[in-house]
Amino acid sequence: MTVFILVPGMFTGAQVWEETAARLAKAGDEVHTVDLTGLGAARVAEPTDVDAPVDLETHIADVLSVIDALAPAPGREIVLVGHDYGVHPVMGAADRRAERVARIVCVDSALPRDGVPALAAVPDQRLREQMAERGSAERGELPPPVRDEWQRWGSTAGVPAAALDRLTDLAAPQPLGTLLQPLRLTGAVAVPTTGVLCTGNGTSIELVRMLVGMGDPALQVLTAPGVTFFELPTGHWPMLSCPAELADVLRKAAAGEGNRLEPADATQPPAHLRPFLLDVPDLPRERIGNVDLYLPAHAEGPRPAVVFVHGGPVPADARPTPRDWPTLTGYARYAAGEGVVGVTLDHRLHDIADYERAAGDVAAAVERVRADPRVDADRIALWFFSGGGPIAADWLAAPPTWLRCLAATYPVLAPLPNWGLPGGRFRPAEALAHAGALPIVLTRVGLESPEIAATVEEFLAAATGCRAQVEVVDVPNGHHGFETRDPTDESREAVHRAMGRVLGRLRP
Known part of the structure; x- marks a missing residue:
């Protein structure tokens, strides 16, 4: 059995995964959706320490608690799925429980790197600069988008109006510490990874292939044998715009399917x-x-x-x-x-x-x-x-x-x-x-x-x-x-x- 742990992105809680999770469960998979501390339903939970700042380590601990609650069993493979910002706590948790995680799936988000905060992936350049100026000690929050501002964070192509309304109604402020604290990875074990690229948001396998061909050493990991890719013809929120198609892709990713990038031929120039x-x-x-x-x-x-x-x-x-x-x-x-x-x-x-x-x-x-x-x-x-x-x-x-x-x-x-x-x-x-x-x-x-x-x-x-x-x-x-x-x-x-x-x- 595959166990999917679905982690949401910025401003959002577990509710964004409802339709995709239901389809995975109907197919016979075990599914857990994560409410990250300070977001979603976890925002109204009784705090254990009102003075403790919420940062990336807090959210990594949230994912680890779900993994650790699952008893190891033969054939029970854990697949961690992160959307948007959610890929950062997913990577942190996978790094610390590599022996438990069979695959990581990044939904329309770049592969995080050691020492780089999630702030680097914020698409709004001006906002990124403003937050960087506040410094890592900031304990404030970033207000969630109003309905017409979601486009600043990724294409809303394909998202039904009712789903966009609900996304807005349930959105919560993002704790700044989650974006400013650098991700720390040991890199001791390489977990197989799949990227789900949403072409309506401007990414595609061909674009990734072109970037890899530029020779950036940081991107060469994308040609590793365990790395695969899928495309979905939709915007940045496929769990809202095409939940059935996303569920199908997640199951294929868990099975190791997907497109692979060929490593560069060392005997030929790029x-x-x-x-x-x-x-x-x-x-x-x-x-x-x-x-x-x-x-x-x-x-x-x-x-x-x-x-x-x-x-x-x-x-x-x-x-x-x-x-x-x-x-x-x-x-x-x-x-x-x-x-x-x-x-x-x-x-x-x-x-x-x-x-x-x-x-x-x-x-x-x-x-x-x-x-x-x-x-x-x-x-x-x-x-x-x-x-x-x-x-x-x-x-x-x-x-x-x-x-x-x-x-x-x-x-x-x-x-x-x-x-x-x-x-x-x-x-x-x-x-x-x-x-x-x-x-x-x-x-x-x-x-x-x-x-x-x-x-x-x-x-x-x-x-x-x-x-x-x-x-x-x-x-x-x-x-x-x-x-x-x-x-x-x-x-x-x-x-x-x-x-x-x-x-x-x-x-x-």
């Missing part, structure tokens, strides 16, 4: 470091701070420039840094071979919370390029890639006269639902109404992840509505990062077409 698909001139670079210039071989007088802006987030310790990646250097050398200055740069988009800082880095780099006497400051193009796409919103909202063209290749053109970016600054579709006659060249890949593809379609719909000048270059059989992943004639032709469109806007 996809983003494979050779560029075109033969381009081997022109030298000139490095100035965080900017590299690729100059035409025999240029006379100031030349136009194309500034290539990489995506991300990219780990701060990634080597080589993006300005040395084959895709960026390939495009820059291609541009220089055509008589314009090709520019690559490094910006500090190391985390979703870094967009403001990265946008500042890009703006400063552009001004440095324009100030170079070898560059025609009145003929500049900006070309954004992948997760760098949201930065384009700044230039669409108020395009300067010297910006002759803006290009974007397999871009993310709206923050994904689980990013939690506040305000409207980094939303290119909204900024597009102010772009005027600025020419835009968009390279779209046919094998894009649905989450990113949806942002591109939103952008194109906005372009139609405001009659923006958008030229689309399609790569029907191309993947995200096709320049190093798909060295086909179709891909090469797409790069030629996109470059031709951009250079055509820079020439007199």
Whole structure:
């Protein structure tokens, strides 16, 4: 028999699991739902020590008490399931009772790491910063969302109105200590783990695969043999939007089923470091701070420039840094071979919370390029890639006269639902109404992840509505990062077409 222990996320109690728990029980499984101290029904229980702060250790103890109350028996396998914040007490408890736990299931939440508080996973970036400033000694509470604010904590796609009302009515303030106290793991025993990714909240197996391919050592654990993944086409609360489907996935996860990520082939470079698909001139670079210039071989007088802006987030310790990646250097050398200055740069988009800082880095780099006497400051193009796409919103909202063209290749053109970016600054579709006659060249890949593809379609719909000048270059059989992943004639032709469109806007 499988024993499921279901742990809720922020602001919520055991009641969120009711329908999923009922379906698991009907299938013959033993099910226990946990009310974490200070939340759900446990909030009104008689406190044992009114002066004791509620922190992450308190909630780990809550989960441990459920595990310890279960008598060991042959064939009785415990599966710990954590949603959202709930994955942190689940991981802490599994670390201390590894011999009792058969599997951990993370429902639409990242795998916690030793020494990192749950605060790091809070999607609202501004709120995260405010709470971090209060310090770990804070004993206060974070008020629960009102009905229209749940979207700040994750997509509510698929949640019925009545369920959202009940979620709001039963929500409780989250003790700040649970978010600020770092998780401590011994790592002595690796418990098999399954991630249930909710695509309506902006996560998918393909996105995880792309992140793992970036080479971040912290993510390599996701390729371990005991790690599996499932997807659900819904928002952040699948226990409310599709409880039957979630119950089915949990039972499959308990059986060890699911998709697995292949570990990197040590004999081959990761996809983003494979050779560029075109033969381009081997022109030298000139490095100035965080900017590299690729100059035409025999240029006379100031030349136009194309500034290539990489995506991300990219780990701060990634080597080589993006300005040395084959895709960026390939495009820059291609541009220089055509008589314009090709520019690559490094910006500090190391985390979703870094967009403001990265946008500042890009703006400063552009001004440095324009100030170079070898560059025609009145003929500049900006070309954004992948997760760098949201930065384009700044230039669409108020395009300067010297910006002759803006290009974007397999871009993310709206923050994904689980990013939690506040305000409207980094939303290119909204900024597009102010772009005027600025020419835009968009390279779209046919094998894009649905989450990113949806942002591109939103952008194109906005372009139609405001009659923006958008030229689309399609790569029907191309993947995200096709320049190093798909060295086909179709891909090469797409790069030629996109470059031709951009250079055509820079020439007199």
